[in-house]
Amino acid sequence: MKKWKWKVRWKAPQATENQRFLLLSVLIGVFAGLLVVCFHVAIDYLYWIALGPDRRGFFVTLLAPSLGATVAAALVLLVFRAARGSGVNQTKAAVHLNDGIIPFHTVAGKFLGCSISIGTGSSLGPEDPALQMGAGIASLLGQRFRLSVESMRMIAPVGAAAGIAAAFNTPITAVLFVMEEIVAGWRSSVLGSIVLSSVSASVVVRGFLGDEPLFGVPAFRLTHPSELLVYAVIGAAGGVLSAFFIKLIFPLRHALAKLPEWSKFVQPGVAGVLVGIMGITAPEVMGTGYVAIDSALHDQFPWNVLLALGLLKVLATLVCFGAGIPGGMFAPALFAGAMTGGGLGGLATLYWPFPTSPSSAYVLVGMGTFFAGLFRAPITSIFMVFELSTSYVIMVPVMIANTIAYLVSRHFQPEGFFDLLAREEGLALPGGVSENAPAEAGQAEGGRL
Amino acid sequence: MWGSVFGVLAILSGLTSLITAGYHYEKRELSRRQFEVGRLLAQQGRHGEAISAYRAALALARHNAEYRLALARELIATARPAEAERHLLDLAGRDPVNGAVNLMLARLTLGRGRTEEATEYYRRAIYGIWPEGESANRVEARFELVTLLLNRGATRQAQAQLLQLGDEIADDPQLKKRAARMFLEAGDAEEARDLYRQVLRKQSLDAEAYAGLGACEAALGDYGSARNSLRTALRWNAHDAASRELLELVEDVLALDPSARRIPMAERLRRSRTLIERARGELSDCLNRYRQPVPSFATAALDAAGQFLSRPSGGPEAVEAGIAVAEQVNAAHMALCGAMEGDRALMLVLNKMAK
Structure with a gap:
């Protein structure tokens, strides 16, 4: 057996x-x-x-x-x-x-x-x-x-x-x-x-x-349909400002790069002094500026101060980035957009013939405009404001403002910040959204999830 | 490999925990210090510097409700309502049933002319949560809401709110007097009178309560009682100009009323003649102001008054006829110029007789 x-x-x-x-x-x-x-x-x-x-x-x-x-x-x-x-x-x-x-x-x-x-x-x-x-x-x-x-x-x-x-x-x-x-x-x-x-x-x-969002964002609502025009203007302003920034930063970097090698150790110090001078009257432009954005979202500043802070931040960031100080551009981009948006929104609250929201709403919508224009990442900027605000109502104004900012910036400055930077750094990289994305997606089928 | 990675992860997590624990402690301490500085400065009346300190505290502890509330208070004290409102909205967003925050928002929005929103915030404050002084704060919020409703002319809603005060003001004569004043203003003189009487049952020497009671009685047409109450009020507070003025009016009404009880017929006739004379004077003033051709009913009323006054005195039927003429003149005045506001005593007497 x-x-x-x-x-x-x-x-x-x-x-x-x-x-x-x-x-x-x-x-x-x-x-x-x-x-x-x-x-x-x-x-x-x-x-x-x-x-x-x-x-x-x-x-x-x-x-x-x-x-x-x-x-x-x-x-x-x-x-x-x-x-x-x-x-x-x-x-x-x-x-x-x-x-x-x-x-x-x-x-x-x-x-x-x-x-x-x-x-x-x-x-x-x-x-x-x-x-x-x-x-x-x-x-x-x-x-x-x-x-x-x-x-x-x-x-x-x-x-x-x-x-x-x-x-x-x-x-x-x-x-x-x-x-x-x-x-x-x-x-x-x-x-x-x-x-x-x-x-x-x-x-x-x-x-x-802690699980608190980066900013204390006020409740948002569209007060009057005509406000969408104000948001469009804010988007256009963010686009122009970001294009202006790109147009200035690279000539500045080129000019500073031509200076003697030893000056690369001095340039950041000089840039720091310039930021310090700005910081004496406007300490909000120093550092990340998150606290100032939060303050603007709580209506701390009048429209003229908001506009001045936005422009000063652009200037301070130009100087810092141009001089080669290590650091990123996201926070300054948000700051510049938020303050410019808030400033223009504050003006609208004074002179727009129809009911308007408080200027903090424009700060929130403006936040992504400079970002969209500078980095040519409109979808990211829209979702970023959405995530920061946790408000669905804000989506339409943000989509309008950020898309206009992106288009205006691209009109005045066809190449984006990272593309120009890559060229300056001698890197041959694919830019923006790839043209053959569907093909790539198809190719990736069966690949990793 | 996985084991060593998880080991490194555990070590790094532990280190990060230590670092962040120290960081949070330091942050808390720095913010608390700034807050204390702000509080001291606020107590000294240095509001601008207090605001800076509170802002610094809040920058380090953005979600501290106590700091934000303190900042909002200082901003309100320095007439910066827009910014204060933003901070209060932030707080209300996190804690929608916070009574104190809703009450501050109600006051702020009311100050900025947004009465609808203010009404809603007052309601939330009344039904919100108050960690301290719940009853007193709710009563205060309700009183403020009633004031707002009265200013908007919503007297029925104001009365409904006042009725809800109920037991919350049972033991406090001051609150009862305040509620009674508001009832009177809302047109509910009976409720007001009852409250004043309750107060006087407990403190019978309260001049203010007597004055209020007199006003209620006058509003209810009980001029005799009103005169007594107002005289008592003035006995204990001779400087009460409003009560004195009201007493004069009440005495004028009492002296003018031909329908008063226990007066001789001659006096009754004299009063009805005075009534017609004063009413005719009011109508004549009205016609002088009236720019259009005089309507026939006004001329007829004036003629009737003239005929009555030219007649010699009569009996009880003459009193009735006199009152009818006075009412005719009053009706003509009402049609052309509205109520006889120029002579309040006359108006009150005619109103009483019309009832």
Whole structure:
């Protein structure tokens, strides 16, 4: 009689490359979230030390940005040379040119340089650096897990989304910006991973820093249909201002680049002094400007002050970015748009013949206009304001204002900020929304989710 | 590899927890210090500097309701209603049933002429949550709402609100007197009279309550009682000009009323003649102001008055006839120039007789 022997063999489930990538996306989000939490904390601590929670004296306000900018620029110029640049283009370069490789010391350089410069009052923001730091972390983890070259190319956008989501606490915006700007098209192959990393980064940041939105946004409602015309004007103004900014920043950078090599160590200091001078009368333009945006959303400033702050911020950011101080452009773009929108809205409340909303509503709608015009990312800007306001009613005014800003800016300045910057940095990158997005999406079918 | 990654993650999470704990503590302390500075400055009346300090505190603790409320108060004190309203709306968005915030919003929107919104905020304040002094704050909010409704001419709504005060003002004579004043203003003199009587039952030497009671009695046409109450009020407070003026009016009414009880026939006739004389004078003034051709009914009323006054005195039927003539003159005045506002005593007597 034949004896049957049953053998049960336990075989550990083997994760596929796709599954490992998805799990890694969550981890990237968590790591990026932790890093950005520390980045926020470092900026705030430095700001309290350098400038205090309340206004400091004349000389401190004048010299702190200069000192901070000089140290930050020296760090980037001497120690962390790879940490130079906007961060967005470097991440795009990693995706399209460098097989997803971003040296880890870039992350350290961005962290140190940007926290020092922004924390001491330079008119720049932490979002683009956070984007690059997230991408750097993703690249490091990808290398450690020996991902394939194809997966490595897609790992940087996953980290970038985590960085943006953590910096802004806006996961949808992060996904859209990365798809619109970094991936340069809609690729379903990477969308799932980007969403996962962005959500996990947001969860980490909310866990450590609280789940409150970045701004205390007032309840919004459309008071009169004619207000849409005011929003259109705000959009046009944001578009013109952003085009004006692009037209000025690159000639300025070219002119400063022609100066002797040693002057690169002095330029940030001089820029810092200029920001300090502005900060003596308008401290709102120093640093990220989030507090000032929040104040504007609470009707703290009259229309003329709002317009003046918007223009001063553009000037301060021109000087800081032009002089090569490390830092990002997101926060200044939001500030300039918000203040210009609020200023024009404040004028409308005085002279518009029909009922209008309070100027804070125009601050909110204006917030994305400069951003849309500068970065040529209208969808991101629309969803960013939506996420920040958590109001659906605002969508129509924001869509009108941001689309007009985008179109006006493109009319006056056909090439966008990042495209020109990439050219200046010698990077051949795909720009804007890719023309063959449907083809790419089709190609990606059956690929990674 | 996974194990080491999770190990690093655990260590980094722990470190970040420590860092953020210190950060939150420092942030809280800095904001608290700024808030204390702001409070001291506000107490010293240095509102501008207090606002700066509160703003600094709020920049560090954006979601601290106490700081935001303090800032809103200072902004209101320095006549910056738009900004104060934004902060209060922020607070109301987070805590829609906060009584204090809704009451401040009600006052603010009322001050800015938005009465509909103010009414709604008052209602929310009345039914909202008050951590301290719930009853007193609700009563105050309701009184303010009644004032608003009275100013808008919504007397029925005002009466309904006052009736809801009920037990909340049971033990406080001051609140009762305030409610009674409002009832009177809302046209409910009976409720007002009852409240004043309740007050006087507890504190019988309250001149203000007597004055109010006199006003209620006058409004109800009980001029005899009104005279007594007003005289009592003036006995204890001789400087009450309003009561004195009202007493003069009441005494004039009483002296003019031909239908008063317990007066001789001659006096009754004399009063009806005086009534017609004064009514005729009012109608003549009215016709002088009246730019169009005089209507026949006015001429007829004047003729009837003239005929009555030229007649020698008669008996009880003459009193009735005199009152009828006075009413005819009054009707003509009403048709051409409205009520006889120029002679309030006359108007009150004619109104009483018409009833």
